Amino acid sequence: MSVTGRPTLNQRRRDDTRLEIARTAAALFAERGVEATTAEEIAVTSGISLRTFYRYFRVKEEAVAPLLAAGGRRWVLLFAESSAGLPLREALERSAVESLTPVDDQAIEAMHWTRDLLRDARLDTVWQRVHGDSEERLRAVLTARCPRGTDQLxxxxxxxxxxAAIRVALEEWAFSDAPAAGPGSPQELGARCMRELTAGLRLWTLIA
Incomplete structure (x- = not known):
């Protein structure tokens, strides 16, 4: 990180490389399955050496983590940049729906890769860790937006x-035949789950 808190150019390049490897791994996993795909195949298809691959990821399953995490990162960023005049609940729901709405063909392809990845039990550990990281990022942003003295619990x-609302929405969608947009889509389920799981939390009535 730079002194401004923004990622440095080198960090952005590393993040871009990790995401490109993740897309390659997701495509191979979708085509052949996780078990049948090797780390060497992911590296070769990505145009990097196996040694470089292991600089970024410890095992092949971890290679898809940046792709699975991309939506959550965008969600938290959108929430952090949302209007300070909105109640927290509304700002978070709007941000979640926007982050779950594919904006182009590449985003739709990534959503379908996500569906394939979530259906593979071998990636459960990676998926749970991605959401643990997302929760920590959201917690930090909420802390910054809430009035001083807000109960940390x-x-x-x-x-x-x-x-959890986002995780459940994506998992429900992944094990259905619903499209990436429209009825039964991640954005529709995300909004519904957000309202159900956050109802009754006093924090959501606050204006940031």
Whole structure:
């Protein structure tokens, strides 16, 4: 990180490389399955050496983590940049729906890769870790947006509930035949789950 808190150019390049490897791994996993795909195949298809691959990821399953995490990162960023005049619940729901709405063909392809990845039990550990990281990022942003003195337990519960809402929505969609947009889509399920799981939390009535 730079002194401004923004990623440095080198960090952005590393993040871009990790995401490109993740897309390659997701495509191979979708085509052949996780078990039949090797780390060497992911590296060769990505145009990097196996040694470089292992600089970024410890095992082949971890290679898809950046792709699975991309939506959550965008969600938290959108929430952090949302209007300070909105109640927290509304700001978070709007941000979640926007992050779950594919904006182009590449985003739709990534959503379908996500569906394939979530259906593979070998990636459960990676998926759970991705959401644990997302919860921590959301918790930090909530802490920054809430008035000084806000109960930290309420912030933690809110971050956990909101993150669980997104996880459940994506998992429900992944094991259905619903499209990436429209009825039964991640954005529709995300909004519904967000309202259900965060209802009754006092924190959501706050204006940031």
């Amino acid at each position: 309420e912030i933690r519960l809110a971050a956990a509930a909101a993150t």
